[in-house]
Amino acid sequence: MSLVNYAEFKLSITKALGDQLAADLEKLTPVSLTSTNLAMLPSVAGVYQLYQEHEDGRKLVYIGKADGSLPQRLTKHLKKLRGRVGVDLEKVTFTALSVEEDFQAVLPEKLLIAKHQGIGEAPWNNNGFGINDPGVKRDTTVFGLDHFDQLYPANLDWVIEGLPVGECSLYDLVWAVKDGLPYVFRFARQQHEKTYAGITVSLGSSSATADELFRIISAALPDPWQITALPGYVVMYPTRAESESARKYYRQGEVIHPS
Template sequence: MIPGYVDFEFDLPNALLSHLIGVLDEMDPALLDPENLTSIPEAQGVYQLFLDGNLVYIGKTDAEAGLRKRLGRHALKIMHRVGLDTARVSFKAVRIYVFTAVDLESQLIRHYGGLRQVSWNGSGFGSNDPGRERDTTKFKEGHFDLTFPIDIDHPIRFAGRRNGHAAEFLSDLKTALPYVFRFQTAAVRSRKPHPDFDATLVEINELGPVTARGIIEQIVRALPRGWQATKLPSHIILYKEARHYPAGDVIATS
């Protein structure tokens, strides 16, 4: 023993985790909708998602992709899904001013029962557009997008032009949809539309409810021969091809 001196070691990661669990457990969840997210700060922290009151997902954010942005992305993800009413999904979010090197997300998942209990973690729920090379992927049982595939027959807001080039309609539809709609461009990694889209004039008939399926069918019918629109569990693609996708359904061909 050294006179006037003592070693003190504080287990900050476990103390933070323990206190955080207490805070989360005492909170009441809120509906995951845009209105409730407007007051959420764009800050680092952790959050939970609930389906019918049951915990299904745990995530964390940093300052660059903060809580509001991440929760907003999830709010879009659950829209227009077969078998999933958005009113069933709620959230809890906690801003954390001090982050340590501890992996809070993994430790929280472990505390709440692992992936068997927190079922949307590891199910592909948090994934972005998988990219062209993953369009042929076979979805495993329990995958979020296989359990709740996109609903292309859900009414959408598609106000605006009724006549124009296919490129304009495709861009408008991409903006209107809450899920990924990817279509062929002029070249790989190019942002310019395929020449067929710029050269094709389209007239949209808006009689009845407007749906992604209806708009795409009308666009594809106007395109030159060889185009195929395909619905995958998580997104829609439109390419000049005649191709079978294991998890896909053809929407329209030209």
């Protein structure tokens, strides 16, 4: 029997907060993800959303948070996207919202992610778009075709400027390449100085592509050192181990494509 004078009331604070965050972000106009626009943001904590412009309209692709500085966090995303094949930065935009310190405890970006992924948006979340080094354990992981690194692989044709012309140490070149790439280039640091001590290389230009430099570096390295280009980053180790997800191997100056 139903009662006309009784009902149950359920209050979802998290849903209410998520809806309010989404509504306030919806009021904002996305602008291009550029250094100029990021420099205009205050250095405060907050949440942000990235969008991609498509033929059928603008799509929300990623939701994130900045615990310390919105422009600093978004600059890291800008750097990563610059080095990816298939990403047109002119079609990447963002909005941002400052969040009071005591609000961080409720993980505002998770509220937004839950809301938007529930309607099929924010595909880059939980899909490999993070800006941190994925770690050695991920080097042999095989990802699906919809993973971010598979959709937008690291650009091996990325041009690095300001290289030392003429003879230089392999040690200095490896670090120049690492510092000049917008994606991870990881190598065995503990064996770094010992292996490269006394090895020199010669460069004929102050600029070169990552692919060209990986050939030069691998040609100077003794066996069994190998450079492996994975979908989203590059690693260099003293081993000829193969990976199912490798795009290319650089061995003693030669490029080997996985069979």
